[in-house]
Amino acid sequence: MSVPRGPVDSSRVPRFAGPATFARLPRLDEVGHADVAVVGVPFDSGVSYRPGARFGPSAVREASRLLRPYHPGLDVSPFAAMQVADAGDIACNPFDIREAVETVEEAASGLMEAGTRLVTIGGDHTIALPLLRAAARRHGPVALLHFDAHLDTWDTYFGAEYTHGTPFRRAVEEGILDTEAVCHVGTRGPLYGKKDLDDDRRLGFGIVTSADVMRRGVDEVADALRQRIGNRPLYLSIDIDVLDPAHAPGTGTPEAGGLTSRELLEILRGLAGADLVGADVVEVAPAYDHAEITSVAASHVAYDLISLLALKEEK
Ligand SMILES: N=C(N)NCCCC(=O)O
Ligand SMILES: [Zn+2]
Numbered sequence: 001m002s003v004p005r006g007p008v009d010s011s012r013v014p015r016f017a018g019p020a021t022f023a024r025l026p027r028l029d030e031v032g033h034a035d036v037a038v039v040g041v042p043f044d045s046g047v048s049y050r051p052g053a054r055f056g057p058s059a060v061r062e063a064s065r066l067l068r069p070y071h072p073g074l075d076v077s078p079f080a081a082m083q084v085a086d087a088g089d090i091a092c093n094p095f096d097i098r099e100a101v102e103t104v105e106e107a108a109s110g111l112m113e114a115g116t117r118l119v120t121i122g123g124d125h126t127i128a129l130p131l132l133r134a135a136a137r138r139h140g141p142v143a144l145l146h147f148d149a150h151l152d153t154w155d156t157y158f159g160a161e162y163t164h165g166t167p168f169r170r171a172v173e174e175g176i177l178d179t180e181a182v183c184h185v186g187t188r189g190p191l192y193g194k195k196d197l198d199d200d201r202r203l204g205f206g207i208v209t210s211a212d213v214m215r216r217g218v219d220e221v222a223d224a225l226r227q228r229i230g231n232r233p234l235y236l237s238i239d240i241d242v243l244d245p246a247h248a249p250g251t252g253t254p255e256a257g258g259l260t261s262r263e264l265l266e267i268l269r270g271l272a273g274a275d276l277v278g279a280d281v282v283e284v285a286p287a288y289d290h291a292e293i294t295s296v297a298a299s300h301v302a303y304d305l306i307s308l309l310a311l312k313e314e315k
């Protein structure tokens with residue numbers, strides 16, 4: 001039996017039929033080894049406001065049925081260039097955040113053992129910490145581009161260290177980021193105080209605000225980010241709330257004045273050539289969504305991330 005590769009043929013089986021793996025790709029257990037695996041983490045016990053991101057992975061998979069095999073913007077057919085498979089969900093304890101964080105780290109590390117690179121669908125932003133740990137185990141401290149309305153470098157919430165507002169402070173404390181190349185993109189909205197920005201700067205982060213993207217334009221922003229990253233191993237963490245609520249209403253902590261989905265996708269495309277080692281798309285909370293606006297956007301972001309990984313494979 002030959003190993004399946006790529007999405008189910010949509011000229012034979014309509015896209016709305018059959019199980020919703022990401023982009024209707026084969027499951028990891030059907031292909032054995034994958035160059036890239038899409039994995040879900042249905043976990044939202046780290047949220048500070050609206051819950052619901054535990055249903056993100058299934059909503060993004062459902063919305064990904066319409067994705068097509070060729071990416072004209074990057075001139076790549078990601079599912080032909082490499083084996084991409086859906087690894088299903090990492091099942092983690094919704095009642096014990098610390099245990100869940102460990103489960104995600106171990107499961108992600110296990111998947112990466114064979115050289116598989118991960119595109120993870122969240123889940124709330126807490127999960128970026130164990131995913132970065134797994135990336136750093138393999139590659140050493142990684143460069144990070146963090147697309148988000150929020151800094152997520154706060155210290156604790158109600159005394160809790162592991163939450164969706166704190167993963168990147170923990171990551172710096174743990175020494176798993178290359179703090180010469182860590183930057184937030186799309187930041188906006190009210191903060192608790194000026195100290196938030198001072199702390200964030202002290203941790204080593206640069207900031208490209210949502211307003212900066214508007215004023216400087218996507219090409220200039222992407223070029224500057226590419227330069228800052230150089231050829232370091234790069235992890236991309238994308239909180240879907242980086243998009244304006246008009247483009248992503250289905251999320252837990254929406255903030256006005258965000259990026260358009262077009263801006264986000266174009267900045268990502270401008271990162272072509274970077275040494276991308278892993279990525280996540282988090283904070284899709286489908287209960288607040290309308291007409292799959294948010295999960296469609298997230299599915300396209302994931303597709304672009306996979307396409308960036310494919311460019312690397314093609315070389
Ligand atoms: N959406 C994420 N990841 N973090 C938002 C935390 C905002 C807050 O509770 O102040
Ligand atoms: Zn956020």
Ligand SMILES: [Zn+2]
Pocket residue numbers: 125148150152164239283
């Ligand atoms: Zn976040």
